[in-house]
Structures are given as C-alpha cells and as structure tokens.
Amino acid sequence: MEAAIDLRSLEAIIAKLSPEDRAELVEQVAAELDKPFLPNPGPQTAALESLADILLYGGQAGGGKSALEVGAAANEHFSSLILRREATQLDGLIEFSREILAEHGDFVDRYLASRGIQQEAYPRWLRKHESIEHKTEDGARNWHPAMVAKIVAPDGSPTNLHRTYLTLDGRKAGVTPVRKTMWGAIAPGSAIRLFEAGPVLGVAEGIETALSAAELFRIPVWATVNTTILAGWQPPEGTHQVIIFGDNDPKYGGQLAALTLAHRLACDTVRNLSVRIEMPPRVGEDWNDVLIQKRKIAA
Numbered sequence: 001m002e003a004a005i006d007l008r009s010l011e012a013i014i015a016k017l018s019p020e021d022r023a024e025l026v027e028q029v030a031a032e033l034d035k036p037f038l039p040n041p042g043p044q045t046a047a048l049e050s051l052a053d054i055l056l057y058g059g060q061a062g063g064g065k066s067a068l069e070v071g072a073a074a075n076e077h078f079s080s081l082i083l084r085r086e087a088t089q090l091d092g093l094i095e096f097s098r099e100i101l102a103e104h105g106d107f108v109d110r111y112l113a114s115r116g117i118q119q120e121a122y123p124r125w126l127r128k129h130e131s132i133e134h135k136t137e138d139g140a141r142n143w144h145p146a147m148v149a150k151i152v153a154p155d156g157s158p159t160n161l162h163r164t165y166l167t168l169d170g171r172k173a174g175v176t177p178v179r180k181t182m183w184g185a186i187a188p189g190s191a192i193r194l195f196e197a198g199p200v201l202g203v204a205e206g207i208e209t210a211l212s213a214a215e216l217f218r219i220p221v222w223a224t225v226n227t228t229i230l231a232g233w234q235p236p237e238g239t240h241q242v243i244i245f246g247d248n249d250p251k252y253g254g255q256l257a258a259l260t261l262a263h264r265l266a267c268d269t270v271r272n273l274s275v276r277i278e279m280p281p282r283v284g285e286d287w288n289d290v291l292i293q294k295r296k297i298a299a
Contacts, residue, residue: 110170
C-alpha cells in the first residue's frame with residue numbers, strides 16, 4: 001500500500017462509489033469482525049485514519065477510531081485503487097478511440113442501418129473499435145469489434161464507456177451481454193452526449209432509441225444507457241425544454257423512469273423547465289421500432 005495518499009483525489013473517487021459498492025464494502029468489513037484490521041505503524045496508519053475521518057466523520061477528525069473503522073477506510077482505499085486503475089484504462093481507451101470515428105460504410109454504419117438509422121454524419125461522441133475485450137461472468141475473454149460511446153458526467157468529465165459488441169458485417173456479436181459499460185460507478189446525471197445541446201433537448205435510454213428520436217423529431221437527443229440513469233438525468237445549462245423519449249415497456253419500467261424524471265424536472269422551480277414525455281403508441285416498442293416501421297411504410 002502507498003505510504004502517502006492524495007486524500008482529495010481519494011475523496012472524489014470515493015464519492016463516485018455506487019450504493020451497491022458501498023454496501024458490498026460494509027459487508028466485507030462486517031465479515032472480518034473477528035479479524036480486526038491492524039495497519040502497519042507509521043505513515044500507513046496515519047493515512048488510513050485520515051481516510052476514516054473522511055468516510056465516518058464528514059472530513060472532521062474523529063477520536064478513538066476502532067480497527068473496524070480504520071479497516072473500512074482500508075477497504076475503501078483498496079476499492080479506490082481499483083477505480084484508479086479503471087480510470088487509467090478508461091482514459092487510455094478514450095484516447096485510443098478518439099480518432100476512430102464511426103463513418104459511412106463501416107461496421108457501425110452497417111449495424112445502425114440495419115436498425116433503420118441513417119446519419120449524414122455520425123456524432124463525434126460515437127466511435128468504433130475493431131477489437132475490444134469482452135469478459136463473461138465466468139471469466140472467459142474474447143475480442144470483438146464494438147461501437148463505443150463516451151458517457152459524460154454533468155461537469156463534462158468522462159465517467160465511463162459504453163460498448164455495443166458487433167461483427168464486422170454489422171450484426172450484433174454473439175456474446176452476453178452484447179452491451180456493457182466498464183466496471184465502476186457512473187456519476188448521477190450522466191449521459192452519452194450524441195449531439196450538441198440546445199434550448200430544446202431530448203433524452204432517451206439507449207443509443208439507438210436516441211438516434212431514432214433525433215431523426216423523427218429533428219432535435220438533439222442524448223442517451224442515458226439505462227432507466228436508472230434516465231430517471232436521475234440532469235439537463236445542461238442553456239436547455240429550457242426537455243422532451244423525454246420513453247420506452248413503452250409491458251412492465252412499465254420505461255414509463256416509470258420517464259415519469260420519475262419528468263416529475264423531478266417539473267418540480268424544479270429554480271430552472272422552471274418545460275417538460276413533456278413522448279411515448280411510442282404500441283406496448284413493447286421504443287422509438288427505434290417506430291422509425292423502423294416508418295422506413296417499411298416508406299419503402
């Protein structure tokens with residue numbers, strides 16, 4: 001373990017841990033109650049006790065910290081090291097994919113065309129990579145082409161990468177899951193910023209849904225990856241009207257996320273946003289299904 005810890009950096013990283021990650025850490029510490037953590041004397045002890053102050057006492061010094069409390073700090077520190085490693089990999093992959101833009105005729109273009117999506121020029125946040133690792137739950141590893149999109153936090157910093165695994169001829173790869181984010185928490189309010197934001201901005205769950213809604217309604221639309229992030233999404237400054245493109249789910253997951261977001265934004269008396277929900281007419285459909293049907297009718 002490092003003798004010196006950048007506590008400000010660690011505090012920022014710790015703040016990004018999801019509730020699930022924190023709960024897992026608590027369980028790990030609780031499981032070790034009969035084996036109290038005993039840090040090495042000297043700088044390591046002082047550093048971990050300072051970290052325990054951040055975790056347990058709101059940054060203020062707390063007296064008489066038990067081995068369990070310091071052990072919790074150690075567990076958080078180990079997790080932060082993992083997050084540091086993932087952040088390094090994330091930055092590297094973003095840098096590596098920065099010049100690899102999706103373009104007409106490539107496997108990303110063929111995949112999106114199969115979903116009825118046609119773009120004169122693909123958004124700059126939509127990238128491709130011809131060989132990205134896919135790791136299954138049992139640890140098996142293989143490599144596939146992928147459509148890559150950067151997930152950006154409200155402050156504009158990269159928080160994760162979303163990958164859709166494909167084949168070179170533009171089909172979904174035969175892997176489970178076919179869509180993945182990198183390990184680690186995604187900052188609340190994040191999104192894949194497919195287009196530049198404007199006074200009117202749409203938001204949807206998936207990339208394909210967002211691109212479809214953008215084409216159908218002729219407005220910029222961002223993607224949030226899943227319903228949880230959609231429900232907690234934050235529109236950027238300068239946006240005054242938000243259109244939420246929900247999925248018409250049979251079990252109402254898409255509707256619930258859309259309504260949750262709409263209610264929260266409508267109750268924001270400071271920003272006073274105009275908010276509305278657009279839902280596909282048929283149960284079981286999203287806006288990509290609507291676009292595909294429109295293409296078939298036009299043909």
